Amino acid sequence: MATTILKKPGTFYEVFTRKPDADKINTHYCPGCGHGKLHKLIAEAIEDFGIQDRVIIINPVGCSVFLYYYFDTGHIQVAHGRAPAVATGIKRVHPHSIVISYQGDGDLAAIGGNEILHAANRGEHITVFFVNNAIYGMTGGQMAPTTLPGMKTTTTPRGRDIRNEGYPLKMAELIATLDAPVYVERVALTDAKNMARARKAVRKAIQIQMENKGFAFVEALSACPTGWGMNPPDAEKWINEVMTKYFPLGVFKDISDKVEPVKFEKKVLSPEEIKKAIGVDGETLTMKKYQRNIVAEKYKNPKIKVAGFGGQGILLLGLVLAQAGMLEEYNVSWLPSYGPEMRGGTANCHVNISEFEIASPLVSIPTALIVMNRPSLEKFEPTVKSGGLIIYDNSLIDIEPSRKDVEVIPVPATKIADDIGSTKVANMVMLGAYIGYTGILTKESVFDALDIVVKRKELNELNRRAIEAGIEYVM
Amino acid sequence: MAKQLMKGNEAVVRGAILAGCRAFFGYPITPASEIAEAASLLMPEVGGVFIQAESEVAAINMLFGAASGGVRAMTASSSPGISLMQEGVSYAAGAELPMVIVDIMRGGPGLGNIAPEQGDYYQVVKGGGHGNYKVIVLAPNSVQEMCDLTYLAFDLAEKYRTPVYVLADGFIGQMVEPVEFPEPKFPEIDKSWCVDGTAETRHNLITSIYLAPEELEQHNLRLKEKYERIKRNEVRYEAYKTEDAEVILVGYGIVSRILKSVVDIMREDGYKVGLLRPITLFPFPEEKIRELAKTASLFFVVELSTGQMVDDVKLALNGMCEVRFYGRCGGMVPSAEEIIEQVKNVFKEVEKEIEHQK
Numbered sequence: 001m002a003t004t005i006l007k008k009p010g011t012f013y014e015v016f017t018r019k020p021d022a023d024k025i026n027t028h029y030c031p032g033c034g035h036g037k038l039h040k041l042i043a044e045a046i047e048d049f050g051i052q053d054r055v056i057i058i059n060p061v062g063c064s065v066f067l068y069y070y071f072d073t074g075h076i077q078v079a080h081g082r083a084p085a086v087a088t089g090i091k092r093v094h095p096h097s098i099v100i101s102y103q104g105d106g107d108l109a110a111i112g113g114n115e116i117l118h119a120a121n122r123g124e125h126i127t128v129f130f131v132n133n134a135i136y137g138m139t140g141g142q143m144a145p146t147t148l149p150g151m152k153t154t155t156t157p158r159g160r161d162i163r164n165e166g167y168p169l170k171m172a173e174l175i176a177t178l179d180a181p182v183y184v185e186r187v188a189l190t191d192a193k194n195m196a197r198a199r200k201a202v203r204k205a206i207q208i209q210m211e212n213k214g215f216a217f218v219e220a221l222s223a224c225p226t227g228w229g230m231n232p233p234d235a236e237k238w239i240n241e242v243m244t245k246y247f248p249l250g251v252f253k254d255i256s257d258k259v260e261p262v263k264f265e266k267k268v269l270s271p272e273e274i275k276k277a278i279g280v281d282g283e284t285l286t287m288k289k290y291q292r293n294i295v296a297e298k299y300k301n302p303k304i305k306v307a308g309f310g311g312q313g314i315l316l317l318g319l320v321l322a323q324a325g326m327l328e329e330y331n332v333s334w335l336p337s338y339g340p341e342m343r344g345g346t347a348n349c350h351v352n353i354s355e356f357e358i359a360s361p362l363v364s365i366p367t368a369l370i371v372m373n374r375p376s377l378e379k380f381e382p383t384v385k386s387g388g389l390i391i392y393d394n395s396l397i398d399i400e401p402s403r404k405d406v407e408v409i410p411v412p413a414t415k416i417a418d419d420i421g422s423t424k425v426a427n428m429v430m431l432g433a434y435i436g437y438t439g440i441l442t443k444e445s446v447f448d449a450l451d452i453v454v455k456r457k458e459l460n461e462l463n464r465r466a467i468e469a470g471i472e473y474v475m
Numbered sequence: 476m477a478k479q480l481m482k483g484n485e486a487v488v489r490g491a492i493l494a495g496c497r498a499f500f501g502y503p504i505t506p507a508s509e510i511a512e513a514a515s516l517l518m519p520e521v522g523g524v525f526i527q528a529e530s531e532v533a534a535i536n537m538l539f540g541a542a543s544g545g546v547r548a549m550t551a552s553s554s555p556g557i558s559l560m561q562e563g564v565s566y567a568a569g570a571e572l573p574m575v576i577v578d579i580m581r582g583g584p585g586l587g588n589i590a591p592e593q594g595d596y597y598q599v600v601k602g603g604g605h606g607n608y609k610v611i612v613l614a615p616n617s618v619q620e621m622c623d624l625t626y627l628a629f630d631l632a633e634k635y636r637t638p639v640y641v642l643a644d645g646f647i648g649q650m651v652e653p654v655e656f657p658e659p660k661f662p663e664i665d666k667s668w669c670v671d672g673t674a675e676t677r678h679n680l681i682t683s684i685y686l687a688p689e690e691l692e693q694h695n696l697r698l699k700e701k702y703e704r705i706k707r708n709e710v711r712y713e714a715y716k717t718e719d720a721e722v723i724l725v726g727y728g729i730v731s732r733i734l735k736s737v738v739d740i741m742r743e744d745g746y747k748v749g750l751l752r753p754i755t756l757f758p759f760p761e762e763k764i765r766e767l768a769k770t771a772s773l774f775f776v777v778e779l780s781t782g783q784m785v786d787d788v789k790l791a792l793n794g795m796c797e798v799r800f801y802g803r804c805g806g807m808v809p810s811a812e813e814i815i816e817q818v819k820n821v822f823k824e825v826e827k828e829i830e831h832q833k
Contacts, residue, residue, distance in 0.1 A: 018680070020687055053674040058540075059682070068680050074670035076543045077682035079566050082536035085528070089540020090670070092524045093498050093548065097672025115536070118529035267522025271659045277520040278489050280656040282477055319651065323480050326653050332480070334651040359735035361650055364810030452480075 032232025034222025062104035081112025084119035123180030176252035307348035308372030313427035323449035425466035432470020484509035490622035497523035498548035535563030545669030551577035565604025569683025573632035590806020591645030596783035720749030
């Protein structure tokens with residue numbers, strides 16, 4: 001058995017060719033079902049507004065999954081409950097389109113509860129039609145989040161018990177509490193008087209989107225004679241007499257007169273503008289040629305580990321080394337240790353500066369260890385390559401490295417930094433000591449690297465003084 | 476263009492924008508959050524869309540919506556977030572939507588930790604959602620490739636109308652290296668299949684539903700044919716010093732970088748060892764592996780997992796050659812020296828075996 005929609009609006013296909021069964025004229029809905037009624041109101045509105053080409057309907061999961069059989073518009077068929085998210089995606093990339101999200105009660109109020117709430121709260125410029133028939137129709141009459149207390153369904157065989165299943169969700173009321181939605185109304189697809197109100201609500205909800213005003217939501221109480229085990233007239237009567245007691249009809253929110261329409265403008269950029277906008281236009285890059293120092297063989301191609309407390313600027317120290325290395329046209333890499341270690345108080349990073357392609361960016365056996373706290377010295381001293389270098393801040397570390405097969409350079413970096421005027425630049429004193437002692441990088445490239453890496457340029461005056469003090473100390 | 480120093484996660488967003496991507500939908504998660512942060516900063520600058528979704532489930536469905544509109548769009552997440560997105564990926568594969576998903580893998584299962592791991596191989600390469608589908612998976616091993624493979628991912632996604640993953644571990648995402656950026660692209664919207672609210676696309680339907688079993692079977696076979704085409708045309712790998720190698724190391728992502736060091740160090744000591752790095756994990760370089768099996772005596776697979784990709788190596792070889800596995804997980808990363816010790820033992824065994832056969 002199927003119902004025929006009389007006097008098809010032009011928005012409906014003349015023949016439902018997408019429908020797989022033999023009957024291409026009637027819908028798949030049961031007699032007395034509210035979906036057909038709502039379809040017709042929407043179709044008429046689209047036709048009257050002359051927006052058919054712009055309409056994209058989001059097809060949900062539920063009895064209305066086959067909206068694309070009937071509406072001659074663009075369609076996206078989506079996963080259960082996700083219609084508002086999909087509608088958000090398509091509307092945002094094509095704001096001139098009219099996006100209609102059509103959902104049933106299981107789809108919208110149960111599995112998709114999160115998506116509808118957030119789409120409404122963001123004030124997405126979409127129109128949502130919410131069909132509430134208090135039951136899961138498509139899957140054979142299970143409880144919906146809107147099933148009335150005491151109502152029998154196949155999963156509430158003793159009637160919905162509010163102590164076990166909770167209360168029916170009043171979605172229109174819920175959404176009306178949010179700031180963003182422009183228009184929220186509940187209607188009933190029943191007698192002529194209610195249908196007239198429904199027709200008005202459908203048109204208004206679509207119009208709000210056409211006027212770029214924002215989010216509109218219409219909840220439609222809809223008969224499911226099959227699911228309810230009633231004949232169609234009794235079903236409509238039940239909506240009017242029972243359902244509306246729990247789900248009162250009316251406008252819950254309407255600020256359509258107050259909101260300013262949004263102007264959607266398309267930004268078109270040239271290739272050069274795009275590169276500039278994302279900072280890859282080369283403007284920040286220096287084309288300067290840097291003269292490299294002559295570096296002693298044992299300090300060439302260092303694998304550096306920098307380690308200390310979080311907050312000492314350990315990562316920055318490493319980053320400036322890598323940046324300066326790049327300016328001098330070495331291959332470089334920088335890798336932070338991140339995660340719990342970072343938060344647990346110690347920080348370290350791995351830096352490679354090499355004449356050759358860098359295979360592994362990880363430094364497990366450093367040739368140079370720059371270390372600014374005792375736990376890190378204790379942890380990493382044994383890993384330093386034989387013949388390597390340890391530079392440590394002996395104003396903070398109260399022990400001495402015990403290795404005899406490595407070079408050990410104590411630098412009172414924190415004390416020097418204090419003398420300059422800020423403990424914070426101790427990392428730069430260490431950096432200066434490292435480049436001064438090994439000659440791996442020039443002061444010039446390191447100073448320029450500072451300006452690229454450090455966002456607050458006013459700090460670099462002090463940073464430069466600290467680097468110089470570090471160089472001076474080891475000379 | 477000159478190179479600039481950048482973090483992997485930030486290079487992803489630049490690569491995407493230069494490829495013409497103008498929509499990003501995501502949910503913050505360590506260690507992928509820098510991608511969403513960079514997108515939130517840069518997308519509006521180029522007239523693009525950025526939305527911080529309410530969940531990964533919503534993010535992938537927003538992406539589904541934007542992709543339905545024929546525009547280049549993406550999301551990024553990390554392992555637990557990718558698990559949540561799998562429903563949407565299955566729908567997108569079924570509806571044949573082009574989209575790019577970046578996964579910066581962290582430790583699992585469950586909440587695991589935020590340290591780098593490669594435990595998502597199964598859920599990404601083998602298709603973590605329901606149904607018969609595959610996705611193209613690209614595995615960068617440098618910051619340059621984070622940009623380049625993201626850039627490429629959009630082309631592949633469109634060419635085959637399929638979701639494409641960029642699968643990287645936390646290290647590759649957090650690492651800073653020099654990058655050279657490609658030129659911006661301005662892709663046209665293909666109106667033959669998408670819906671964009673115009674008369675031309677009014678009759679288009681984006682769907683993954685095929686009610687009749689005959690039709691759904693046909694749809695699946697069409698998809699299968701597509702995946703076969705991808706297998707024929709899109710295999711990418713790097714072979715390093717494999718020509719005369721007796722032992723072939725196999726690894727992707729950060730592991731491949733460590734393995735390159737292993738090869739270099741061991742070659743200096745005279746060991747004939749080479750590296751095969753799959754760049755595409757699907758399609759997997761099966762033929763190359765079989766070709767190498769003709770001259771090599773053993774494959775040594777290293778992963779930041781308890782062994783996932785190793786299955787594909789074994790499947791490719793189908794018994795042709797012995798396969799060994801070494802893995803660390805939970806955020807533990809093997810040093811080159813640790814792996815060298817393992818590989819040296821393997822060489823001893825291989826030599827013993829040769830001796831025995833004599």
